[in-house]
Structures are given as C-alpha cells and as structure tokens.
Amino acid sequence: MHYDHLVLVDYLISKDVGVHCAQYLLRCLRLVSGCWDAFVDDSVYEAQIQKFNCKRQRTLKNINSFTGSSMGGTKLGSSHDKENKSKKQLFLSAKVCLLSLKRTLEDLHKKDLFPYNPKPLLKSLSRFEELCAQY
Numbered sequence: 001m002h003y004d005h006l007v008l009v010d011y012l013i014s015k016d017v018g019v020h021c022a023q024y025l026l027r028c029l030r031l032v033s034g035c036w037d038a039f040v041d042d043s044v045y046e047a048q049i050q051k052f053n054c055k056r057q058r059t060l061k062n063i064n065s066f067t068g069s070s071m072g073g074t075k076l077g078s079s080h081d082k083e084n085k086s087k088k089q090l091f092l093s094a095k096v097c098l099l100s101l102k103r104t105l106e107d108l109h110k111k112d113l114f115p116y117n118p119k120p121l122l123k124s125l126s127r128f129e130e131l132c133a134q135y
Contacts (some may be wrong), residue, residue, distance in 0.1 A: 001092040003094065003096065005097045006104070007102065007134070008021070008097075009104050009105070009108075011122075012118075013108070013114065013115065015111070015115055018115055019116055022118070022121050024057065025121060027122055029098075029121075029125065030124065032128065033124070033128065033131060039091070040091055040135055046096070095132050098128055099125075099129060099132070100121060101125065102129060105118050105121065106122060
C-alpha cells in the first residue's frame with residue numbers, strides 16, 4: 001500500500017469489508033496507543049529488521065546449500081546507516097498516512113458518506129495525533 005491513505009479509505013468505505021477493516025484498524029490503533037514508546041523506539045524497529053534479515057539469510061543459505069549456488073559474499077539488505085534512516089522513515093510514513101486518513105475520514109463523515117458510524121475510528125486517530133504531537 002506504500003503508506004497511501006486512500007487505499008485505506010477505499011477499504012473503509014467498502015460496503016463489503018468496510019466494517020471489518022475499521023475494526024481491524026481500531027485494534028491496531030489501540031495497540032499503537034498502548035505501546036507508543038515501542039512504536040516510536042528505534043531499538044524496536046532495529047530488532048525487527050535484524051530478525052527479518054536473519055530469517056532471510058538463513059532461508060537463502062538453505063536454498064544455496066540445496067542448489068549448490070552461492071551469493072558471492074553479497075549481504076542481504078542494506079548498510080546499517082541505511083537501516084537507521086529507514087527506521088525513522090517507517091514511523092514518519094505511518095504518521096503521515098494515518099493523519100491524512102483522519103482528515104479524509106473527517107471530511108467524508110461531514111458529508112455523511114460513510115456506510116457506518118466512523119466516530120470510534122476518528123477518536124482513535126485523534127488519540128494517535130495527540131501522541132504524535134507529544135513525540
């Protein structure tokens with residue numbers, strides 16, 4: 001989805017999956033609000049990135065040993081500096097996406113274009129906005 005809030009809007013206003021998407025997003029926002037420090041803490045992102053890279057490296061080693069090929073010493077992923085920049089970018093991209101989503105949902109709600117009541121979702125997004133302002 002590349003942090004495109006309009007993709008989320010499309011899901012949320014869908015008559016088929018809108019309510020389910022809203023419920024899922026509400027659960028995610030509750031987790032983020034409840035674990036805010038972990039959400040914005042670099043070490044949490046670093047641990048997740050390292051865990052993911054280790055899994056990828058083990059998988060490729062297994063594939064290479066099975067096929068008899070080698071990677072020629074090439075490391076998976078990017079340099080440590082690039083990872084640090086991407087950790088911050090993950091948070092900033094999520095923040096921009098969710099705050100844009102909030103504005104769009106508020107506009108749609110004012111125009112009465114929602115197939116259900118979006119107030120709980122707007123309340124959670126407002127809480128997310130407050131936490132971002134404190135950060």
